[in-house]
Amino acid sequence: MQPLDPARAAPPPGEVWATATVRPGDNLSLIFKRENLSAKTLDLIMDSGPDSALLAKLRPGQKIQYQLTGGMLTALRLEPSHWEILEVRRVGETFESELRKTDVVTHVQKVTGTITDSLFMSGQRAGLTDPLIMELISIYAWDVDFALEVRVGDSFKVLYEEYFRDGKRVGVGPILAAEFANQGKSFRSVRFTSTDGHSDYYADSGMAMRKAFLRTPLNFTRISSTFSLGRRHPILNSIRAHRGVDYAAPQGTPIKAAGDGTVVYAGSKGGYGRTVILRHGSKYNTLYAHLSRYAGSLKPGDRVQQGKIIGYVGMSGLATGPHLHYEFQVAGVHRNPLTVDLPKAESISANQWERFQQQAAPLLAQLELSAPARESIVAMGETGTKGPFVH
Numbered sequence: 001m002q003p004l005d006p007a008r009a010a011p012p013p014g015e016v017w018a019t020a021t022v023r024p025g026d027n028l029s030l031i032f033k034r035e036n037l038s039a040k041t042l043d044l045i046m047d048s049g050p051d052s053a054l055l056a057k058l059r060p061g062q063k064i065q066y067q068l069t070g071g072m073l074t075a076l077r078l079e080p081s082h083w084e085i086l087e088v089r090r091v092g093e094t095f096e097s098e099l100r101k102t103d104v105v106t107h108v109q110k111v112t113g114t115i116t117d118s119l120f121m122s123g124q125r126a127g128l129t130d131p132l133i134m135e136l137i138s139i140y141a142w143d144v145d146f147a148l149e150v151r152v153g154d155s156f157k158v159l160y161e162e163y164f165r166d167g168k169r170v171g172v173g174p175i176l177a178a179e180f181a182n183q184g185k186s187f188r189s190v191r192f193t194s195t196d197g198h199s200d201y202y203a204d205s206g207m208a209m210r211k212a213f214l215r216t217p218l219n220f221t222r223i224s225s226t227f228s229l230g231r232r233h234p235i236l237n238s239i240r241a242h243r244g245v246d247y248a249a250p251q252g253t254p255i256k257a258a259g260d261g262t263v264v265y266a267g268s269k270g271g272y273g274r275t276v277i278l279r280h281g282s283k284y285n286t287l288y289a290h291l292s293r294y295a296g297s298l299k300p301g302d303r304v305q306q307g308k309i310i311g312y313v314g315m316s317g318l319a320t321g322p323h324l325h326y327e328f329q330v331a332g333v334h335r336n337p338l339t340v341d342l343p344k345a346e347s348i349s350a351n352q353w354e355r356f357q358q359q360a361a362p363l364l365a366q367l368e369l370s371a372p373a374r375e376s377i378v379a380m381g382e383t384g385t386k387g388p389f390v391h
């Protein structure tokens with residue numbers, strides 16, 4: 001016979017499952033007190049194995065189920081995610097814990113649509129969730145400027161995972177493959193997970209969708225001023241932050257675009273003089289100041305490739321000598337261009353190529369598969385239909 005849990009005053013007969021909901025600021029100890037369960041039992045549960053650590057990471061709204069047998073706590077269940085169930089069971093005087101997979105079913109969904117207004121509106125009508133639309137934008141942010149370049153008639157295809165449990169959608173997974181047709185140009189991309197477990201998006205050619213940066217956008221003579229959050233300005237003679245790097249170089253030295261991007265500004269900008277600002281992908285901006293002149297007919301909206309000459313070194317604005325003042329922003333925050341972690345853009349390496357083909361080929365085939373009964377071009381006001389492909 002096992003002893004009764006002494007904390008239960010009036011043990012109900014038989015076996016009962018009760019549910020406790022995690023409140024903000026809760027922990028299992030508070031919940032046990034509230035549910036009138038014994039602290040000694042809690043200690044035994046926390047000692048039940050490495051998986052019991054999940055019980056120390058409760059989130060508000062989670063449900064803890066526990067089983068009472070003759071008033072004694074004999075089992076406890078928690079679903080840390082839709083994918084897992086933690087079950088702790090009494091075995092004699094101790095507890096044992098087990099983390100099991102739930103019966104989540106993965107479907108591969110395909111959605112197609114045509115832009116009739118904005119990508120967001122058209123994407124939503126086609127059945128994409130907002131996070132999926134954001135993901136789509138970030139995959140293509142280096143190739144397509146979604147603010148300036150998306151046109152009515154552009155189209156998209158998106159293959160992604162959805163997770164169902166008991167017939168209900170419990171999650172939307174990553175985009176597996178996508179195609180974006182922008183003004184007649186088509187960009188296909190596919191998600192690839194390398195042997196080291198890192199996932200990223202690649203064109204079907206194996207080129208990374210994310211592009212790289214040049215660390216330094218010109219051939220310079222010396223660095224005349226580094227990045228700092230407070231220095232004495234040589235002309236204004238006051239302490240101010242220097243949110244970039246100054247590269248001294250002869251007047252007229254060509255300045256290159258640090259990465260593939262779009263010109264968002266080309267003009268005079270106070271003390272910066274002639275200035276060019278480029279946007280790269282959805283997260284990065286670079287700024288080039290004190291130019292003597294711009295390259296060719298450079299203007300906002302132009303797309304530039306990494307290495308393309310955008311202007312020439314000068315001393316326009318507040319400058320004591322010819323130099324390039326170069327700034328690098330990540331998500332709107334100035335970072336030191338000399339040390340900032342630059343995104344890598346590695347293409348599929350030779351030793352990953354076969355693995356890439358194995359993953360990419362079936363996904364791209366599924367993306368191209370025409371199944372007119374289950375998908376349709378989305379026109380204004382229509383609801384997109386989606387076809388489930390179970391795998």
Ligand SMILES: [Zn+2]
Nearest residue numbers: 244245246325
């Ligand atoms: Zn400067």
